[in-house]
Amino acid sequence: MTPTQALPNPLPRPEGELEALEEVWKRPRGWRFVTVVNNNWIGVLYLGTAGLFCVFAVILSLLMRAQLTVGGNDILEAGTYNQVFTVHGTAMMFLFAVPAVEALGVYLLPAMLAARDLPFPRLSAYAFWAYAIGGFFFFLSLFWGVAPDGGWFMYPPLTGKEYSPGINADFWLLGIGFIEISAIAGAIEIIVGVLRNRPPGMTLGRMPIFAWAMLVFAVMIVFAFPAVILATILLELERAFDWPFFLSARGGDPLLWQHLFWFFGHPEVYIIFLPAAGAVSMIVPAMAGTRLVGYGLVATALVATGFLSFGLWVHHMYATGIPSLSLAFFSAASFAVAVPTGVQVFAWIATLASGRPRMEVPMLFVIGFLFIFVLGGLTGVMVAVVPFDWQAHDTYFIVAHLHYVLIGGMVFPLLAGLYYWAPLASGGGLRYGRWVFWLLFGGVNLTFFPMHVAGLMGMPRRVWTYPEGMGLELWNILSTIGAGVSALGIVLLIADLAKNFRMSSGGTDSNPHKAGSLEWLPQGNYNTRSIPLITSRDPLWDQPGLAAQVEAGQHFLPGTVSGRRETLVTSAVDAAPQYIAIVPGPGWAHVIAAVGTAGFFLALTVQWVMISAAFGAVALAAVLYWLWTGTDLGPVRGPADIGGGYTLPLYVTGRDNLGWWAVVVLMLVDGTVFGCVAFTHIFLWLSNGPESWPPSGTTLPGLMAPAISAALVAASAAVVMLSDAVLKRGGRWAVAALLLVALALLGAGMGLDLQALWEAGVRPTAHAFGASLYANQFWQLLHLGIIAVMAMYVVARIAAGLVGAVRRVSFDVVRLFWFYVVGQALAGLALTHLFPRGAGVA
Amino acid sequence: MGVAASLLGIVIWALHFGLVYGGQALACEVGRPSIVMPLVIGASVVALALLLVLAVVARRSRGGFLGGLAVGIAAFSALAVVWEAAPVLALPAC
Ligand code: HEM
Numbered sequence: 001m002t003p004t005q006a007l008p009n010p011l012p013r014p015e016g017e018l019e020a021l022e023e024v025w026k027r028p029r030g031w032r033f034v035t036v037v038n039n040n041w042i043g044v045l046y047l048g049t050a051g052l053f054c055v056f057a058v059i060l061s062l063l064m065r066a067q068l069t070v071g072g073n074d075i076l077e078a079g080t081y082n083q084v085f086t087v088h089g090t091a092m093m094f095l096f097a098v099p100a101v102e103a104l105g106v107y108l109l110p111a112m113l114a115a116r117d118l119p120f121p122r123l124s125a126y127a128f129w130a131y132a133i134g135g136f137f138f139f140l141s142l143f144w145g146v147a148p149d150g151g152w153f154m155y156p157p158l159t160g161k162e163y164s165p166g167i168n169a170d171f172w173l174l175g176i177g178f179i180e181i182s183a184i185a186g187a188i189e190i191i192v193g194v195l196r197n198r199p200p201g202m203t204l205g206r207m208p209i210f211a212w213a214m215l216v217f218a219v220m221i222v223f224a225f226p227a228v229i230l231a232t233i234l235l236e237l238e239r240a241f242d243w244p245f246f247l248s249a250r251g252g253d254p255l256l257w258q259h260l261f262w263f264f265g266h267p268e269v270y271i272i273f274l275p276a277a278g279a280v281s282m283i284v285p286a287m288a289g290t291r292l293v294g295y296g297l298v299a300t301a302l303v304a305t306g307f308l309s310f311g312l313w314v315h316h317m318y319a320t321g322i323p324s325l326s327l328a329f330f331s332a333a334s335f336a337v338a339v340p341t342g343v344q345v346f347a348w349i350a351t352l353a354s355g356r357p358r359m360e361v362p363m364l365f366v367i368g369f370l371f372i373f374v375l376g377g378l379t380g381v382m383v384a385v386v387p388f389d390w391q392a393h394d395t396y397f398i399v400a401h402l403h404y405v406l407i408g409g410m411v412f413p414l415l416a417g418l419y420y421w422a423p424l425a426s427g428g429g430l431r432y433g434r435w436v437f438w439l440l441f442g443g444v445n446l447t448f449f450p451m452h453v454a455g456l457m458g459m460p461r462r463v464w465t466y467p468e469g470m471g472l473e474l475w476n477i478l479s480t481i482g483a484g485v486s487a488l489g490i491v492l493l494i495a496d497l498a499k500n501f502r503m504s505s506g507g508t509d510s511n512p513h514k515a516g517s518l519e520w521l522p523q524g525n526y527n528t529r530s531i532p533l534i535t536s537r538d539p540l541w542d543q544p545g546l547a548a549q550v551e552a553g554q555h556f557l558p559g560t561v562s563g564r565r566e567t568l569v570t571s572a573v574d575a576a577p578q579y580i581a582i583v584p585g586p587g588w589a590h591v592i593a594a595v596g597t598a599g600f601f602l603a604l605t606v607q608w609v610m611i612s613a614a615f616g617a618v619a620l621a622a623v624l625y626w627l628w629t630g631t632d633l634g635p636v637r638g639p640a641d642i643g644g645g646y647t648l649p650l651y652v653t654g655r656d657n658l659g660w661w662a663v664v665v666l667m668l669v670d671g672t673v674f675g676c677v678a679f680t681h682i683f684l685w686l687s688n689g690p691e692s693w694p695p696s697g698t699t700l701p702g703l704m705a706p707a708i709s710a711a712l713v714a715a716s717a718a719v720v721m722l723s724d725a726v727l728k729r730g731g732r733w734a735v736a737a738l739l740l741v742a743l744a745l746l747g748a749g750m751g752l753d754l755q756a757l758w759e760a761g762v763r764p765t766a767h768a769f770g771a772s773l774y775a776n777q778f779w780q781l782l783h784l785g786i787i788a789v790m791a792m793y794v795v796a797r798i799a800a801g802l803v804g805a806v807r808r809v810s811f812d813v814v815r816l817f818w819f820y821v822v823g824q825a826l827a828g829l830a831l832t833h834l835f836p837r838g839a840g841v842a
Numbered sequence: 843m844g845v846a847a848s849l850l851g852i853v854i855w856a857l858h859f860g861l862v863y864g865g866q867a868l869a870c871e872v873g874r875p876s877i878v879m880p881l882v883i884g885a886s887v888v889a890l891a892l893l894l895v896l897a898v899v900a901r902r903s904r905g906g907f908l909g910g911l912a913v914g915i916a917a918f919s920a921l922a923v924v925w926e927a928a929p930v931l932a933l934p935a936c
């Protein structure tokens with residue numbers, strides 16, 4: 001845009017406009033700081049906590065390396081060693097890697113997209129607190145000797161009740177529960193934020209690559225985490241109530257766990273890697289001083305990696321006796337996914353070659369990343385070859401490979417990002433980067449390169465010691481020295497942060513790296529003073545004067561129009577302005593909800609059922625309070641002028657509403673869990689053989705009962721539709737009454753099915769057949785419970801006069817989810833009653 | 843158009859993958875190895891044809907960046923389809 005063209009808002013700005021904006025976005029002071037929700041603060045807390053958990057996990061790895069320095073050492077006993085490597089691996093994957101990249105997104109995305117905040121700030125603050133509290137207790141379990149010890153992927157039957165009778169395994173299964181919840185919450189936040197909170201003019205094709213990467217990341221969480229959510233539920237049901245999903249004596253199959261776990265676990269690797277790659281795609285052009293080569297190709301490659309990585313999970317199961325053609329399908333898919341990653345690597349190299357790269361610290365880490373990650377990728381292609389993997393499986397070669405990929409692909413880019421974006425978060429930059437880099441680069445290679453050799457010589461992973469005289473001594477001593485060197489690097493990094501990093505509301509007045517993306521605009525708690533009109537992919541390079549214009553308030557929405565926190569909502573593809581969303585400020589409810597959630601899972605682990613229920617109730621009450629007071633405020637004022645000829649409403653209903661989008665994402669999550677329930681059923685059918693499905697002696701109820709159930713459930717959807725029509729005509733009590741009728745119908749339909757199954761004599765404990773049918777029941781009844789809470793909530797809001805023909809977002813959201821639950825219930829009935837009948841014939 | 847076409851490319855890949863992997867597992871389970879080869883090759887030809895049509899339509903519609911995205915996704919999907927189906931030519935069905 002040239003300066004002669006008119007900007008959205010004229011100068012001078014009215015008196016007090018900026019002050020009012022600053023006032024509503026002020027951060028809470030003193031001990032009230034825990035109520036903070038703004039992403040500039042939550043993002044840094046989140047990242048810091050992830051870093052702290054990483055340090056804890058590194059300390060555990062140093063213990064392991066100390067133990068393994070020489071054969072026959074006795075620093076750690078065998079049992080303790082098992083706990084230590086399990087907690088190390090689990091914490092690195094679930095408490096460090098995923099939360100760290102998510103935190104980077106929470107911190108950076110609003111700034112990069114010139115949004116005032118994420119669309120649901122309390123949701124990400126809630127996710128953060130649940131994660132921080134739960135994570136601390138997870139580590140504490142080590143001190144009581146009750147930490148999980150079945151490896152980070154927790155294979156049954158080892159982790160079943162028979163071989164793991166203690167509560168160690170439960171600590172994993174329930175302890176991971178809060179991580180699952182906070183990952184999903186973060187995914188909803190990021191998907192909706194990236195698609196709907198971009199600045200006007202920033203079409204999908206102009207979005208920063210980091211935003212593309214975070215979008216793919218979040219969508220992958222939506223489809224990958226459900227598999228591990230269901231897997232943990234099933235294993236916990238088996239352990240607590242003896243439902244034999246994984247016990248082959250009663251028709252279960254331990255491979256079911258492996259399929260579900262790795263359907264999550266492989267995408268997980270890319271969930272960790274893609275945001276890191278996205279960060280590299282931002283750093284490389286800035287350091288090279290030129291545009292990213294192949295923007296479109298890189299965006300396409302990110303999407304392609306995202307979906308192709310869902311077709312690889314069986315490559316973790318080469319050694320399980322699956323037929324060789326099946327293995328070959330997955331082997332080939334594993335090669336295919338290397339192609340889009342290669343495309344990105346070439347794009348970065350081409351960008352570096354076409355510019356004049358400055359060898360600053362972030363650039364060093366990027367080069368370290370390329371070197372280490374490419375080596376890890378090469379060993380990855382090696383182990384994707386089935387016969388090679390049979391040799392290397394469960395040896396230190398795998399330990400070497402996975403650390404090259406994870407440290408190269410995630411830790412180094414994260415550190416590049418830390419040094420690159422630190423000036424943004426703290427005003428000043430960090431200082432000791434070169435030393436940190438060389439210590440870590442040398443240390444990591446020295447730790448993990450020798451492990452390739454030890455592994456090829458036959459040293460198995462997950463052993464607490466090894467015999468002398470097999471030639472393993474040298475390689476293990478080198479590894480331990482390397483771990484020490486890496487530890488020095490980490491200590492120096494912590495010193496750098498302690499000395500030179502000060503949390504601030506964000507923003508630098510200068511653009512220290514001369515980068516082209518929006519996070520380098522002048523910022524405050526509210527991010528940019530006004531929301532820029534975007535006309536290019538690298539706005540700070542192509543739109544001269546943008547920083548000054550934005551700071552002066554010449555772009556959109558330069559103040560607050562309602563006296564509350566607001567953010568601009570735009571359309572998903574073209575980023576055309578749609579409405580102004582009011583976002584919540586600081587509060588206690590989400591903090592209490594987080595304490596309740598973490599307490600719920602932790603108390604359940606140690607089987608304090610009543611205390612757990614109490615925590616759960618507190619969490620639910622806090623969530624309801626927070627929804628009641630903080631969402632669906634209705635039209636607090638009429639449409640407001642944001643400049644540039646746009647007069648936007650502050651309240652919209654229906655498909656454009658952000659809450660509607662959040663529910664759609666949630667439905668995708670639930671639908672995927674349900675898909676995994678169906679997979680469980682079909683897989684166990686295949687594994688038992690059609691002739692014993694249902695097993696002899698078990699009969700399903702006749703088709704009459706499920707037909708009535710289906711009719712009742714469908715009727716409940718029809719009644720909800722009717723209530724919608726009544727609401728449109730301004731009805732109030734009739735709407736409430738209809739919702740209660742619909743709830744009764746849904747409950748009757750589901751209850752009838754449960755009763756029919758039970759009366760036909762099907763039991764969850766007898767055989768995996770019954771177990772899988774009751775897993776379906778469990779999932780359906782959980783949704784009945786959710787709908788019941790939702791229906792009561794809306795009825796209460798109607799009673800309080802907070803729902804009507806205009807103010808109806810709460811109602812719309814519940815209606816949408818209701819239809820989903822009805823559809824899922826019908827599919828569940830078909831799975832229970834029709835599939836076994838059809839499959840028995842085949 | 844571009845967004846829908848991009849998603850469609852992913853869906854075609856996913857259906858092909860599910861059909862090939864699930865179909866083979868099923869065929870072996872019920873003792874009909876002879877249908878594996880025709881199933882895999884048939885599914886792959888259909889998937890490739892659909893991806894080609896998708897790419898041509900997306901290109902024609904001049905969808906700008908999103909059109910390019912759809913073509914690129916169709917290309918990656920096609921690559922994966924070919925790669926994933928190829929082992930059937932070399933290995934026994936079950
Ligand atoms: C200085 C850094 C690190 C050192 C010295 C280290 C050391 C080790 C060692 C020795 C093991 C093998 C234990 C065994 O099989 O007996 C291991 C396992 C593992 N590490 Fe690390 N590690 C480091 C960093 C990381 C990072 C950054 C990640 C992930 C982001 C990670 C993820 C894992 C995982 C997933 C396992 C497998 C655990 C299992 O077998 O269940 N590690 N690590």
Ligand SMILES: [Cu+2]
Pocket residue numbers: 265266269312313315316
């Ligand atoms: Cu994998």
